[in-house]
Amino acid sequence: MSEQGMSVTMRVGAERRPFRIPGGWIGVLPFLIVLVFLFLIPVATLLKSAFGDGAFTLEHFVRAVEVPVYRSVLLTTLTISGTVALLAVVMSYPLAYLMATSRDTTRNILLVVVLLPFWTSSLVRTTAWIILLQSNGVLNQMLMGSGLTDAPIAFVYNLSGVLIGMTHVLMPFVVLPLYASFRALDVSTVRAAESLGAGPVTTFRRIILPLTAPGVVAGAMIVFMNAVGFYITPALMGGPGQTMIAQMIANNITRELNWGFAAALAIILLAVALGLFALFQRIFGLERLISGSGGKSAEPFGTDHRRSPGGWVSVALGLLVAAFLIAPILIVFPMSLGSSSFLTFPPESYSFQWYENFFTASKWMNALTRSLQVAGITVAVSLLIGTAAAVGLTRIDRRWRGLIEAVFILPMIVPVIILSIGLYYLLVPAGLVGTIWGLALGHIVLASPYVFITVRASLASFDRNLELAAQGLGASWLTMFRRVMLPCIMPGVVGGAIFAFITSFDDVVLALFLTNVRSRTLPKLMYEGVAHEIDPTIIAASGLIIIVTVLVLAANLLISRKKP
Structure with a gap:
């Protein structure tokens, strides 16, 4: 075939070949x-x-930097978010240890205790905490009934209320990867440390903490990323001193009608969130979000692991944390069956x-x-x-x-x-x-x-x-x-x-x-x-x-x- 014929054939073939997206x-x-x-x-x-x-x-950004109240709100946001992440880590360790070292039936119950709050509406949980912590709530009734206090303690509409509510909502993000890290631990390593005379504190500090650190850091960063943009829980459980940047953004839109300044605050919030996300991706990668954490060890933590006195203390603390997670959900049903228009627990009549x-x-x-x-x-x-x-x-x-x-x-x-x-x-x-x-x-x-x-x-x-x-x-x-x-x-x-x-x-x-x-x-x-x-x-x-x-x-x- 001549070159001219070949070129015509190729051109016709190209014209007939449809464009296809892979x-x-x-x-x-x-x-x-x-x-x-x-x-x-x-x-x-x-x-x-x-x-x-x-x-x-750049006047909106200059205002955000120069006006003390906005600097205070940004500092409050970062402080509350960091505190919530720290509380979530500290409280997750005993619960994750208890889950990893319990029998299958107990472990499944504890998993439900963690997953049920995780799946339950955050608004429902926040509402339950307000009822629990208010001046005539369950906690204050218990404290005054036992004689520990003479007057109600302000647990809500202040910093303690925000920390309790946000920690309860976000803690499962730390418990679940930490539990996976515990299950991936080789129990023989812990036994070797104990046989060499290491006490509970030394074993935790030198063995358990370093080996579970990746899961903890990943969970803590996820908690912090979520916490900086929180709106509902601080708005319902906090006071003026706990105003976070998301609330300030909404206030400038709905009340002040200042879209430009709200957008400037949004950029600051977005920069913090994306910066943390970039750091998370660089250290751990997106695969941790997609496929989870943990792995397999030669002999993972299990029911055959001997609990030291420190281990039994961890078990007791783990049970208290489990009660913290499930308590707001458990009180909702009895209170919803009360006949009184005033919310009390337990109800006087149903x-x-x-x-x-x-x-x-x-x-x-x-x-x-x-x-x-x-x-x-x-x-x-x-x-x-x-x-x-x-x-x-x-x-x-x-x-x-x-x-x-x-x-x-x-x-x-x-x-x-x-x-x-x-x-x-x-x-x-x-x-x-x-x-x-x-x-x-x-x-x-x-x-x-x-x-x-x-x-x-x-x-x-x-x-x-x-x-x-x-x-x-x-x-x-x-x-x-x-x-x-x-x-x-x-x-x-x-x-x-x-x-x-x-x-x-x-x-x-x-x-x-x-x-x-x-x-x-x-x-x-x-x-x-x-x-x-x-x-x-x-x-x-x-x-x-x-x-x-x-x-x-x-x-x-x-x-x-x-x-x-």
Whole structure:
């Protein structure tokens, strides 16, 4: 064939060959598009206003530095976050040790004690703590009844209330990786130290602490990253002296209408959060978030490990920490059954009137219906794009994976208050604020990363040879996915769906900005009630949420036990 004929043939072939996007990118692109339009653009637009609407200026940042109250708020935020991280670490050690050295039945009970608060609405837990710690609450009644105090102690609406509430919410992030680190310890190392005369303190300081440090540091950094952007717990359990930067940002939007200064504070908060995330990624990598921590040792900690006197002290402390985690949840049910309009524990008489009020009052049922509708949309969309992204990421070039994973994780790192204000700024002109779809869009951004992480973890144990064998036998990729891959990763998909549902159903911050009086969700309605005066119906709603959480947790545990 002549050169001219060959060139014509090549040109015709090129014209007929359609443009094809590599398979991996087809799965990744929907999630990326969602993040670009519903996360990156709203956040960037908000942050841009910090530098002035017209001419470039740094006056908002100068004000944040020069005005003492704003410096104080930033210092308070960092101090509270650091203290909460430290308390979470100190309290997690005895509980993690108890979990690692207990028999299977006891260990499973303790895991439920840790996981139930972890999955339960943070608003429910905060409400329970307010009831426990208020001047006529359970703790003060116990102290005065035992004669230890003559007058109520102020445990709430001050620093102690904020530290207790935030530590309770965030401590599972330390307990779980620390427990994995304990299980990865080789007990023979501890026995060798004890045989050489090392006491409990020396063994802990020279053996246990260094070997469990990576898991502890990782958990503490996750706690700190979450704590710097906390809004609900400090707003409900703290006083003016515990105002954190997220509250100051919201105040400048809702009361002062100063978008530029709120954006400047948001940039400061975002810089702290992203700096910590970059440090976390550099030290540990995203794999710790995706696949967890821990490993296997020759002879892990177990029930055959002899407990020293110090070990028995740790057991006692571990039981106290377990009681700390579960107590707020356990008191909700008895108090929700009380017949009095004044919340007391234990109730003097019992009645279902507050549950009846919940199911008969239109405002509560409308809020519940709206929350379920938004959660349903959120689960459906986030499952689709999160699962597709996790599968697609395994099929693209490795050089892109780290960057894409970091982008997918960003909504979990950036404080929710920043996303809320950014989406409000974006959705108001579109007329979506106050609608179910507007709130659902925000929840999709929050929930999809959890689906991505859980499915990605399941894919890590999927045998690619099964995929190749199915396709080698003539199955299309979709058939292979439906018949082979999906059943294998189903526990991760179900776990992602549960996380997505809880993320949406539990949200308060986005709902505060993206809903109005007619479109309130159940958490927002509960938040408004707690912020003013606790209606016993709120406790009944909390009890129902806990029941749903227990059922969902039980279903997830049953599914996770099934081996693909």
